[in-house]
Structures are given as structure tokens and as C-alpha cells.
Amino acid sequence: KAADMLKDKGAISVRAYCTHGVLSGKALERIENSQLTELVITDTIPHASLPDKIKVISVAELFADVMKKVHHHQSISSHFLE
Numbered sequence: 001k002a003a004d005m006l007k008d009k010g011a012i013s014v015r016a017y018c019t020h021g022v023l024s025g026k027a028l029e030r031i032e033n034s035q036l037t038e039l040v041i042t043d044t045i046p047h048a049s050l051p052d053k054i055k056v057i058s059v060a061e062l063f064a065d066v067m068k069k070v071h072h073h074q075s076i077s078s079h080f081l082e
Contacts, residue, residue: 003035013037020044021054028054 003014014036021041023031031039032051039054050056062079069076 007035015040017041021047021056023047023050 003016006014015038016036017040019042021039022045023041028051031054036053041054041056042059043056044059047056066076066079
């Protein structure tokens with residue numbers, strides 16, 4: 001409903017981002033029928049197939065780098081800074 005309101009108020013596009021795309025129940029249907037231009041999720045939860053408006057980004061490289069640094073007793077604080 002937030003995307004509908006934003007579009008009604010003149011937004012050209014509405015994008016949403018979430019860490020874990022649980023997408024349970026009727027979530028896929030609701031997203032597909034919503035005013036969202038795009039939903040970006042990570043690949044932390046596998047999905048068989050998704051509508052075109054849902055984009056999945058990989059966190060593999062980030063997780064691998066953090067695990068490597070932790071293993072070598074290095075700081076991971078750089079991952080939390082802009």
C-alpha cells in the first residue's frame with residue numbers, strides 16, 4: 001500500500017530493498033500486483049522462480065570476505081563503514 005500512496009503522490013518509481021526475501025503466503029502475488037517498480041533482495045533464501053520485478057543480489061563475496069577476515073583475526077569493521 002505504501003507504493004500505491006507514493007505513486008499517487010507523484011513518484012516516478014518505487015523501489016524496495018530487503019535483506020531476506022522470505023516471500024511467504026501471497027507475497028509474490030501481492031508484489032507482482034503492486035505499484036513497486038522493483039524489489040531487491042539477497043540470495044540468503046533460495047527461490048525457485050521470481051517475477052521480473054524482483055531482483056536478487058548475491059552476498060557470497062561479502063560473506064566469504066568476512067569469514068576470511070574472522071579466520072585470520074582481522075577487523076571486519078570496514079564492511080560497516082560508508
